[in-house]
Each structure stands twice: as structure tokens, then as C-alpha cells.
Amino acid sequence: MSTSTTLLALLEPGPAHGYTLKRNFDQWFGRRRPLAFGQVYSTLARLTRDGLADQIEVEAGHGPDRRLYRITPSGVAVVDDWVFTPQQPEVFATSTLYSRITVALLSGRDATDVLARQRDAHLRRMRELQATRRQAAGADLLAVTYELAHLDADLRWIEESGTRLDTVRRQLDGTGDGHA
Numbered sequence: 001m002s003t004s005t006t007l008l009a010l011l012e013p014g015p016a017h018g019y020t021l022k023r024n025f026d027q028w029f030g031r032r033r034p035l036a037f038g039q040v041y042s043t044l045a046r047l048t049r050d051g052l053a054d055q056i057e058v059e060a061g062h063g064p065d066r067r068l069y070r071i072t073p074s075g076v077a078v079v080d081d082w083v084f085t086p087q088q089p090e091v092f093a094t095s096t097l098y099s100r101i102t103v104a105l106l107s108g109r110d111a112t113d114v115l116a117r118q119r120d121a122h123l124r125r126m127r128e129l130q131a132t133r134r135q136a137a138g139a140d141l142l143a144v145t146y147e148l149a150h151l152d153a154d155l156r157w158i159e160e161s162g163t164r165l166d167t168v169r170r171q172l173d174g175t176g177d178g179h180a
Contacts, residue, residue, distance in 0.1 A: 003035065004043045005082045008052055011071040012079060015056060018044055018067065028139055044069055052078055097154065101161060105172055111165050119158050122151050 003025075010016065010024050018040045026034040044067075047053035052075035057068040071079070097118055104111040126148060133144045 002082060003039065004047060005079060007040065007043050008047055008071055008075050009079045009083075011053060011069060012076065015068050015070040018069070021069075047075065051075075095154075097157075105165070105168060111169075112162065115158050115162050115165075119155065122155050122158070126151050126155075 006029055007021055007025060010021050010028075016024075018037070021044075022035055022037055022040045025040070029035075044053060044055075048055055048069070051072060053069050053071055055067050056070050059066040059068070100114055100118075101111050103109070104114045129144050129148050129151070133141065133148070136144050
């Protein structure tokens, strides 16, 4: 997910201060990792520099100046492009899970144990998400079910890979027939 494009998109409904953008980002997209204030303001500075957002008002107060930002027509075009351009399906081809299993196999470590630990972690997370899903609505429900679907796909891969480990080990040792 592009933080800068997401912040830009959060300006579409109307002008907003950095604090409001951070709060909205955290509410909708920062479920596991809230955005740092410094990143919000450095991103807004870049968006303004690049002509994608405008600073339209500065309010002096007791603390730092409060700056109000709005999206520009060029910014709207960037958001449109980002929203409607499909994510490359290959993004899932380089999972760290796959990499850890491969390293375990190549190094002689117990790949079965790696799969078992990952299965346990996935199942724990799925139980948490199932509990969350019972009260989720709107965008939160979409986020929870999205994560659940990906965890479910990973679990299927973990199970299938577990049945192939002996064949893959033999292939790596040069004693296999090349079929997994």
C-alpha cells in the first residue's frame, strides 16, 4: 500500500489537517501499524511540492501552526490511477514464508518444524480475526475477511508443502525423480 497515495485519497472528501489525516489513516489502514506523525507531515510536504496537494490555510495557535491541505486535480488523477490499476498478482510470489522454508531445506534445518510453527501462528491469528469479525462492520469487515482469506490460502499451502517436503529434500540431495 502506498502511504502517500492513501493520504492523498483521504483528502478527496475535503480539506484536512495532518492530525485528521493521521487519525483517518490509522482508523482505516493502520490497524496493525499506526502511521507516525512525522511521516504524515513529510508526505504532505512532498505531495505539496509535487503539485498533488495544496496547503490552503495556516492557523496559528498555542502550539505548532495548523496547516489545512486539499487535493489538487492532479492529485485526483493519481488516486484514480492507483485505485483502478490492478495489483500485480506476482506480489504473492515472493513470500517470506516460502523463503524461510527454502532456506530451511537448503541448510538442513527442520522444514517440517518451520511449517508447524507457522501453521500455529496462522491459526492463532485466525481465531483472533474470527472473534473480531463478529463485531466488525463496513470497511473493518472487509479488512478482516481479506486477511482471513489470505491466511486460509497460506494454510492450504502449508499443508500441501508439508506433504511435498520429502520429495523436495530428495530433489535437493540429487536422489529425487524431479516430480513434486
